[in-house]
Amino acid sequence: MTLFDRDGHLTGQALAALQAGGLPEESRLEVAEHLASCDRCVAAYSALLSPEGLLTPREPVAPRVMETLRRRERRLQLRQWGTMAVAACLAIVFWVSGVFTGSFWSRTEGEEDTPSLARQTAAFVDQVSQKTGDLMNRFDLREVFQNEKE
Numbered sequence: 391m392t393l394f395d396r397d398g399h400l401t402g403q404a405l406a407a408l409q410a411g412g413l414p415e416e417s418r419l420e421v422a423e424h425l426a427s428c429d430r431c432v433a434a435y436s437a438l439l440s441p442e443g444l445l446t447p448r449e450p451v452a453p454r455v456m457e458t459l460r461r462r463e464r465r466l467q468l469r470q471w472g473t474m475a476v477a478a479c480l481a482i483v484f485w486v487s488g489v490f491t492g493s494f495w496s497r498t499e500g501e502e503d504t505p506s507l508a509r510q511t512a513a514f515v516d517q518v519s520q521k522t523g524d525l526m527n528r529f530d531l532r533e534v535f536q537n538e539k540e
Contacts, residue, residue, distance in 0.1 A: 393417060400424060400431045405438050469526070476522065480515070487511070 393404040400408075400421060407413045408421055425432050 393421060394424075399428060400434070405431075405435050408435070409438055480518075484511075 392401055395401050404413070404417075404421060408418065413421065425435060
């Protein structure tokens with residue numbers, strides 16, 4: 391029996407003998423080496439092993455996957471735009487209140503050592519930043535748990 395045709399691919403006889411287990415040991419090794427490097431012969435051998443073809447799902451999967459990806463993209467964009475909006479609002483508040491000017495940070499003579507407006511503002515911003523981070527972390531955890539349920 392010839393294992394290979396003129397093009398160097400496995401013959402139908404060789405594939406059938408391989409499936410039936412009727413090839414000698416050295417021929418099986420030679421066929422295995424060829425299958426490792428030849429996609430065409432692997433496809434022919436796979437078709438021989440499973441003639442009924444691939445199973446198809448009852449309902450298409452692609453629309454559901456695409457909708458999930460769109461939903462995640464919307465959430466990501468909303469989170470990004472929300473972060474930018476908060477940053478812009480804080481920048482406007484600081485600009486209007488004079489945080490970026492030198493007069494806001496300077497102390498006058500005779501001023502007590504009580505917390506100044508600048509320190510109070512910094513403490514307030516730290517609290518807002520921390521609360522915003524906690525809130526965003528909570529949203530991320532909900533998304534993870536929701537995805538595990540789906």
